[in-house]
Amino acid sequence: MSLRIALCAGETSGDQLGAGLVAELRARFPDAHFAGIGGDAMRAAGLDAWFDASELAVMGLAEVLAHLPRLLRLRKAFRQRVLAFRPDVYIGIDAPDFNLGVERWLKRRGVRCVHYVSPSVWAWRESRAAKIGASADRVLCLFPMEPPIYARHAVDAVFVGHPLADAIPLQPDRAAARAALGAPDAAPVLALLPGSRLGEIERMLPVFVAAASRLRGDMPGLRVLVPAANPQCRAAITRIAGDAPGLRVLDGDAQRAMIASDVVLLASGTAALEAMLCKRPMVVGHRIAGLTYAIVRAFGLLKSAHVSLPNILAGKPLIPELLQDDCTVDGVHAALLRWFRDGDAVAALQPEFLATHETLRRDASARAADAIASLLPARA
Known part of the structure; x- marks a missing residue:
């Protein structure tokens, strides 16, 4: 048998x-x-x-x-x-x-x-x-x-x-990813991942799109790539994002969008690990339902000092985490702008991310x- x-x-x-x-x-x-x-x-x-x-x-x-x-x-x-x-x-x-x-x-x-x-x-x-x-x-x-x-x-x-560490090259090919997505080599690119659940998208995308729009004011040629996990997510993203300038919704292709990007903006979760394995600087912005957050705070359920896997695995704050009331348009915009403008800070992330990648591979x-x-x- x-x-x-x-x-x-x-x-x-x-x-x-x-x-x-x-x-x-x-x-x-x-x-x-x-x-x-x-x-x-x-x-x-x-x-x-x-x-x-x-x-x-x-x-x-x-x-x-x-x-x-x-x-x-x-x-x-x-x-x-x-x-x-x-x-x-x-x-x-x-x-x-x-x-x-x-x-x-x-x-x-x-x-x-x-x-x-x-x-x-x-x-x-x-x-x-x-x-x-x-x-x-x-x-x-x-x-x-x-x-x-x-x-x-x-x-x-x-x-x-972690299977993602096996699947993603230690040195991803950003030029190839940009070519596949039609993103010019010289253009600043932001990958925006608001989550794969409709509730997450409803909570996170308005803040993310507003921050990206403000960032475009600092960098007029900014391209914003928003991968949609499925048709339902795509419909929600299109409804919320509307016709935001420079924003393009993709059918899947999240990993390629991250590799092609200069910076990633995402909700916490596996996507943060994936962005780290793609060696991209990121900003984590996350809000949970008000009742869930109240329960977590009231009972002291969260024991870790960090919520995103890059920080947890490193044991220190490598990337900014903007959570709940801190996840504002102003805060997200400022954190994104820092990554785009501070090349030394981006360079300092690379050996940290590579060491973790090798551990998980x-x-x-x-x-x-x-x-x-x-x-x-x-x-x-």
Whole structure:
């Protein structure tokens, strides 16, 4: 009987991680059957998708509450289907609010479970590491500071590296990226990434576009590239940005836009890591729903001194983080202008970013597949 591997990825970044993992597992187990929740990339890699990853793409405490009844129905239906599938292993890819509960339920019923992408235990209550260990037989970590935290709680965790660090060259070709996007070599270029969720776009894009428009007053030839993650995001971006001068909305192509840019303006998240790997200076601007922010402050939930991965991995403030009430048009404009005008500051970032890139470059999908394969039953 061939292996049965169930997976669940909750958004675009998880779908990309899952696609690389499925490809590596298929290379080791050509007859395996892969099924679960994923997006287009995982389908292309061979996943039998029972539900689409977009159904889990909800961020923030307040936002999750609004979608909770639907998510609970989906989780109940999904975990029953996984159990009936009788997988040799269940792999939850990110989406911890959804996946950890599914993993815990399946593990109690004898299913081996792996959680791929550690929740941010270094930022939000380290004590969660023990609870994650109760859900997963093994945790696959993208960052090197994570396994030691799990070890303190007797949880099996493995650093596999980050697939983005494998995919992005150590020295990206900016001239080629500009040529592909039709951006002149001499033109100043700003890549503007307001997020891949509609709620993020609604909160962040008005401030970002206003700051970019003011920046264009300082640099009349400024080109602004705004990658849209999907058609829904493109529609929201077009509606909010209108006909802002010099602004061009792209269908995807976020990484190429970052490589082509002089500076990146983005909402916090995986995009900040990607911009760092592209070796571009950036400004992180982020606002969450007011209720979510109030809960975070009231209970002191955030333990890290930084929120963006470049700063967290470096252990110091390499890039500006403008959060909540600090994320204003004035503040964003000033931070962007500094990067455009201070070549020495930009140059000083490069060795910092390169060192982190090399640390994360570990052939992550292959390492993750090996870590999962060692949990699987031997086949005759």
